[in-house]
Amino acid sequence: MVTVNHNYLKLPGSYLFSTIGKKVKAYQAEHTDARIISLGIGDVTQPLVPAIIDSLHKAVEEMAHAETFRGYAPDLGYDFLRNAIAKNDYQDRGCQICADEIFVSDGAKSDSGNIQEIFGLDNKVAVCDPVYPVYVDTNVMAGRTGFYNTQRENFDGVIYMPCREENGFLPELPEEVPDLIYLCFPNNPTGGAITKEGLQQWVDYANKNGCVIIYDAAYEAYISEENVPHTIYECEGARTCAIELRSFSKNAGFTGVRLGFTVIPKELVRDGVALHDLWARRHGTKFNGAPYIVQRAGEAVYSTEGKAQLKEQVGYYMRNAKTIRESLANAGFSVSGGVNAPYIWLKTPGKMTSWEFFDYLLEKANVVGTPGSGFGAQGEGYFRLTAFGTYENTLEAISRIEKEVSL
Amino acid sequence: MVTVNHNYLKLPGSYLFSTIGKKVKAYQAEHTDARIISLGIGDVTQPLVPAIIDSLHKAVEEMAHAETFRGYAPDLGYDFLRNAIAKNDYQDRGCQICADEIFVSDGAKSDSGNIQEIFGLDNKVAVCDPVYPVYVDTNVMAGRTGFYNTQRENFDGVIYMPCREENGFLPELPEEVPDLIYLCFPNNPTGGAITKEGLQQWVDYANKNGCVIIYDAAYEAYISEENVPHTIYECEGARTCAIELRSFSKNAGFTGVRLGFTVIPKELVRDGVALHDLWARRHGTKFNGAPYIVQRAGEAVYSTEGKAQLKEQVGYYMRNAKTIRESLANAGFSVSGGVNAPYIWLKTPGKMTSWEFFDYLLEKANVVGTPGSGFGAQGEGYFRLTAFGTYENTLEAISRIEKEVSL
Known part of the structure; x- marks a missing residue:
């Protein structure tokens, strides 16, 4: 009798980013006009550099x-x-x-x-x-x-x-x-x-x-x-x-x-x-x-060309990181990261859980981030934003968050 | 105390094609003039077609x-x-x-x-x-x-x-x-x-x-x-x-x-x-x-173009297969395969084991094949040749085998 690998069945739900993808897809299907900006999954947006x-x-x-x-x-x-x-x-x-x-x-x-x-x-x-x-x-x-x-x-x-x-x-x-x-x-x-x-x-x-x-x-x-x-x-x-x-x-x-x-x-x-x-x-x-x-x-x-071009590309994303970190800090959020890494880690406002804040942000600001609790129990109450968007989208996302989220 | 996966240690020697690769490399290093033809690992030789x-x-x-x-x-x-x-x-x-x-x-x-x-x-x-x-x-x-x-x-x-x-x-x-x-x-x-x-x-x-x-x-x-x-x-x-x-x-x-x-x-x-x-x-x-x-x-x-071009490419290899199969059969080898597959499976001549025939072919004809025993105990006494060489190399390899191997 064939048995399956029962260890797989210990995993609760699906892979974090698959879940996020499905949630965003469902929201977009119901709100076809919404211009969703993703600072969620750590996917890059800049094209490959010329040397590559x-x-x-x-x-x-x-x-x-x-x-x-x-x-x-x-x-x-x-x-x-x-x-x-x-x-x-x-x-x-x-x-x-x-x-x-x-x-x-x-x-x-x-x-x-x-x-x-x-x-x-x-x-x-x-x-x-x-x-x-x-x-x-x-x-x-x-x-x-x-x-x-x-x-x-x-x-x-x-x-x-x-x-x-x-x-x-x-x-x-x-x-x-x-x-x-x-x-x-x-x-x-x-x-x-x-x-x-x-x-x-x-x-x-x-x-x-x-x-x-x-x-x-x-x-x-x-x-x-x-x-x-x-x-x-x-x-x-x-x-x-x-x-x-x-x-x-x-x-x-x-x-x-x-x-x-x-x-x-x-x-x-x-x-x-x-x-x-x-x-x-x-x-x-x-x-x-x-x-x-x-x-x-x-x-x-x-x-030589590759290195120079990529230094610029990494700089582009790090400008995003700096923008997110400083803007949200100025707006009163408790933020860390974004100095040696393309991720900004923030405390969710109020008593919101990570997923509550995910849903809130998606609905109010049409901005996608990653719930901290998706990374483990100790991530509860935190939220990850990535610096991998375009600069324009990053500015727009931050401006929406500043506008829609009252601290 | 860290333990390793002991199941790995049950495997005798290295992966078949890695072993062959090492043997061929060693032979070539000792015989720099030898023009070795490989009909061994099932690797293709024709370039990607234009549509691709x-x-x-x-x-x-x-x-x-x-x-x-x-x-x-x-x-x-x-x-x-x-x-x-x-x-x-x-x-x-x-x-x-x-x-x-x-x-x-x-x-x-x-x-x-x-x-x-x-x-x-x-x-x-x-x-x-x-x-x-x-x-x-x-x-x-x-x-x-x-x-x-x-x-x-x-x-x-x-x-x-x-x-x-x-x-x-x-x-x-x-x-x-x-x-x-x-x-x-x-x-x-x-x-x-x-x-x-x-x-x-x-x-x-x-x-x-x-x-x-x-x-x-x-x-x-x-x-x-x-x-x-x-x-x-x-x-x-x-x-x-x-x-x-x-x-x-x-x-x-x-x-x-x-x-x-x-x-x-x-x-x-x-x-x-x-x-x-x-x-x-x-x-x-x-x-x-x-x-x-x-x-x-x-x-x-x-x-449409891809299909047409690939039909031709597969035909090219199948001409090799036919050539190997028919030439070796004519030379007295016991052969099978090569009709619905790019592999020809032959019985090693005399009482040679698969690896003996591998070494013999490499040395006498500078032709590389794959020992049947590398695929399992019941492959002992068999030998695999692939049709994935160039047509010219395939002809040359077969001609060398015909010349060097007496049945």
């Missing part, structure tokens, strides 16, 4: 001729891209990461979801709360958690590390020692950043206790302050305890292009096994490489 | 402008592609498959590997032997099998269905009833096809016993004979027992472009749960869609 477009066209043209056509890519990524990543993202920052420690993928969401597979089901997982839902949901689906606890509004068997105003939205070292620790800095959803010293404490803690840190650095390009690490490998000892996940979605606008990578240093050994080898085996068995043309687009991100 | 190239360039250009830029794709695929698939691959053949039963992915290898996730770990898996390694390996990695049995050279707890010359390379209905049955027709690696009546028996068996068939139809475009089904949904009752996996790699040369899809009919319910919903949840949580430009390329596969 040129690279894509060139690669497409190569695919048109037998002499330059490319079939299956190397399992772990083309050398031209792995070399560019190793040099630019790591070696130029003084971090000893080699090209063969980089695994090119179709994006950080896949990697965030799949990385747990190489670990045993008995590992205890720690996550920040609020948190990007993929870390928890994929561990639930694998059976690494208990059931959903409707009172606490989170899963049994997971160590949740609260990140609220009281602790500056930074997790504290957990008392119960976890096995796998998911950290994301600059943070989604709170927009908070961690200092190098702060992150060093986590690396030391992981090395001391034999934990593995899964470090999501998808928003690294948005760091504007000194002393905020761009990669966990800036910390001493990270090579023996940390896996890093990176994305091209937010630094280069690849949300619809799909490219990311995972770094696993060869010294990272647990349970007598090099995690690098396990992940290589997973890639070799379940994945056939990112598209050639997309890997060439990734290479262009590191070209 | 045009579509890619056009989509790239859309990504260059804010008005036409596309970010995150819909989780399950763009409607333009899902509609084209539903119409062309199913409805035009009289099969009732709707667009919302189609899940667009980055390729059939990912889908073949990931589909097992939605099932419980207690399901018993049946596979053909020989078989595409991904089906078994991914079930091993999930923990759905026992250990590797070095005597039988396969995994405990898996039902292997021998496909050898004696039964015309077609599996027989297993006596022990499995839960999940992987079938691939036209077959990789044997190149064999199943008739509609033959497949209907499997559908009836699955419905009667409550099994789920995971039907890999990646080579459908190579069917040349009447009465060979292009999809399992040509069989009555398949909607309540079958999942179909499809690829753009072999019908359109997308091995380096990456696109595929899975079909799960809404009536397919097991254990009280619609499998469609579980797979949708997996997609929503762990995958962020195939690239927009790639989905547009997929759409072009179904355009």
Whole structure:
């Protein structure tokens, strides 16, 4: 008799952003005139920059001729891209990461979801709360958690590390020692950043206790302050305890292009096994490489023109972030984030829950944000806005919020 | 204490095609003059056809402008592609498959590997032997099998269905009833096809016993004979027992472009749960869609020009298949396949094992094939050649084999 994976049934409702999408679609269908502005899902709006477009066209043209056509890519990524990543993202920052420690993928969401597979089901997982839902949901689906606890509004068997105003939205070292620790800095959803010293404490803690840190650095390009690490490998000892996940979605606008990578240093050994080898085996068995043309687009991100153009693009979004943060602060909202990250995290006004504020904003201002409670129980009473809209839409959305929301 | 997924450690050695790649690389490094011809890994060599190239360039250009830029794709695929698939691959053949039963992915290898996730770990898996390694390996990695049995050279707890010359390379209905049955027709690696009546028996068996068939139809475009089904949904009752996996790699040369899809009919319910919903949840949580430009390329596969150009491309490879099959048969080899599939399956000459013949061919003829034993114990003594080379290389390879291999 066929059985299904009952762990899937532990998940309450659907994936957060699917739910939001459906709600917005339903509202729009009933209010065809409404000009809805989304500062919700973290999707970019600026087109790919010229250096990347040129690279894509060139690669497409190569695919048109037998002499330059490319079939299956190397399992772990083309050398031209792995070399560019190793040099630019790591070696130029003084971090000893080699090209063969980089695994090119179709994006950080896949990697965030799949990385747990190489670990045993008995590992205890720690996550920040609020948190990007993929870390928890994929561990639930694998059976690494208990059931959903409707009172606490989170899963049994997971160590949740609260990140609220009281602790500056930074997790504290957990008392119960976890096995796998998911950290994301600059943070989604709170927009908070961690200092190098702060992150060093986590690396030391992981090395001391034999934990593995899964470090999501998808928003690294948005760091504007000194002393905020761009990669966990800036910390001493990270090579023996940390896996890093990176994305091209937010630094280069690849949300619809799909490219990311995972770094696993060869010294990272647990349970007598090099995690690098396990992940290589997973890639070799379940994945056939990112598209050639997309890997060439990734290479262009590191070209001189690409870098200059993308710096401008990131600057564009950060102007949005600044606008949102400062305008809402001036209007009396309690806001954080938006300095080293494209997310602004605000407290909902009055006694509104996150979803109440979502519905309120959608109805009154036709503005879509993301309910903080969608990221975890400790996100209740908070709300996320993204800086990824156009500048015009961002101004318009803020002006509507200022007008419609009385504090 | 962090534990790794010990199921990974049950896998002997590395993924088949990675091993072959390493062996060939090593040989080439030692024999820099050798002009090696690969008829090994099933990778295509013909460039993308003009209709697809045009579509890619056009989509790239859309990504260059804010008005036409596309970010995150819909989780399950763009409607333009899902509609084209539903119409062309199913409805035009009289099969009732709707667009919302189609899940667009980055390729059939990912889908073949990931589909097992939605099932419980207690399901018993049946596979053909020989078989595409991904089906078994991914079930091993999930923990759905026992250990590797070095005597039988396969995994405990898996039902292997021998496909050898004696039964015309077609599996027989297993006596022990499995839960999940992987079938691939036209077959990789044997190149064999199943008739509609033959497949209907499997559908009836699955419905009667409550099994789920995971039907890999990646080579459908190579069917040349009447009465060979292009999809399992040509069989009555398949909607309540079958999942179909499809690829753009072999019908359109997308091995380096990456696109595929899975079909799960809404009536397919097991254990009280619609499998469609579980797979949708997996997609929503762990995958962020195939690239927009790639989905547009997929759409072009179904355009009038695309269809005509691809018919010619498939014909090109099938001429190779015919050449290999007929030449080797004339030379005295025992061959099968190559009529409805781009694979030719031959018996190794003399008493050579599959790997002995691999090494022998590589050394004597500088021709790379795939050892039958790499696909399972029952593949021992067989060898796979693919029709995906260029015509010139195929002729040259065959001529070398004829010259160097004495029967």
